[in-house]
Amino acid sequence: MKFLGAKHKGDIKIIGVPLDATVSYRPGTRFAYSEVVKASVAIETYSPYLELDLEDFDFEDMGQVELPFGNVEKSFGIIEGIVRELSAFPFLAIGGEHLITYPILKVLKDRFEDLVVLHLDAHLDMRDEYLGERLSHATVMRRVAELGISILSMGVRSFIREEIQFVKSSEVVEISPFKFDIGLLERLKGRNVYISFDSDVLDPSYLPGVGTPEPNGVSIGDVIDLIVSLSKLDLKIVGIDFVEVNPMIDSTGNTPIIASFIVRELLLLLAKNYYSR
Numbered sequence: 001m002k003f004l005g006a007k008h009k010g011d012i013k014i015i016g017v018p019l020d021a022t023v024s025y026r027p028g029t030r031f032a033y034s035e036v037v038k039a040s041v042a043i044e045t046y047s048p049y050l051e052l053d054l055e056d057f058d059f060e061d062m063g064q065v066e067l068p069f070g071n072v073e074k075s076f077g078i079i080e081g082i083v084r085e086l087s088a089f090p091f092l093a094i095g096g097e098h099l100i101t102y103p104i105l106k107v108l109k110d111r112f113e114d115l116v117v118l119h120l121d122a123h124l125d126m127r128d129e130y131l132g133e134r135l136s137h138a139t140v141m142r143r144v145a146e147l148g149i150s151i152l153s154m155g156v157r158s159f160i161r162e163e164i165q166f167v168k169s170s171e172v173v174e175i176s177p178f179k180f181d182i183g184l185l186e187r188l189k190g191r192n193v194y195i196s197f198d199s200d201v202l203d204p205s206y207l208p209g210v211g212t213p214e215p216n217g218v219s220i221g222d223v224i225d226l227i228v229s230l231s232k233l234d235l236k237i238v239g240i241d242f243v244e245v246n247p248m249i250d251s252t253g254n255t256p257i258i259a260s261f262i263v264r265e266l267l268l269l270l271a272k273n274y275y276s277r
């Protein structure tokens with residue numbers, strides 16, 4: 001089964017990356033891609049928000065990568081190899097845990113100059129280590145910052161003192177706590193942009209199936225407003241990841257459908273950005 005409307009071939013790629021090795025509270029993100037794809041039959045191809053239809057674009061669902069469960073080092077090698085092959089094209093990676101962002105960006109930083117990450121998340125993920133590990137979904141954006149990549153974090157509302165101290169001392173990190181500050185998106189104009197969308201940026205009342213839910217999050221409407229605003233900017237989106245969905249802990253079955261809806265909007269944003277360059 002392929003994601004809604006996927007053609008056999010196309011410049012825009014979808015890939016499932018089921019890394020689920022360092023999730024600290026409720027594991028299960030490795031099931032996200034398969035459940036999101038299955039749920040996509042419940043949504044339409046047309047977005048009334050972007051006024052675009054996936055049927056008008058060629059995109060390829062490449063399926064899910066096989067990763068050795070629990071082996072972060074080998075998983076990184078596999079992910080980096082795939083991204084090297086995909087990096088000539090815009091792609092959307094469906095996680096998996098947030099740690100997938102790090103090996104992806106290790107590759108992209110060498111391909112794209114002036115790269116900036118738009119980081120949408122309830123958590124800063126900028127601890128130096130977590131439970132004795134420097135490679136964790138709780139440290140991923142700290143590792144990205146150490147690559148020298150600029151980061152604009154929006155929607156963050158959960159962090160420890162160490163992380164705030166790091167942000168204040170960093171020359172590459174800027175945050176917009178609690179909400180999406182649409183005005184800050186102007187900072188992205190003319191740049192190569194990678195979007196890292198952690199699903200727990202949404203309030204749990206909108207998307208309950210996440211590993212580490214955090215109250216007082218953004219709404220679905222806020223997400224749509226952000227995507228529409230991004231679609232109007234002059235920038236180059238080089239890739240997107242959508243991570244930390246855990247469909248196994250939502251008994252209603254709504255989480256995969258809502259996630260599919262968001263993935264549709266992100267795909268259309270990617271398509272509009274790519275084909276209008």
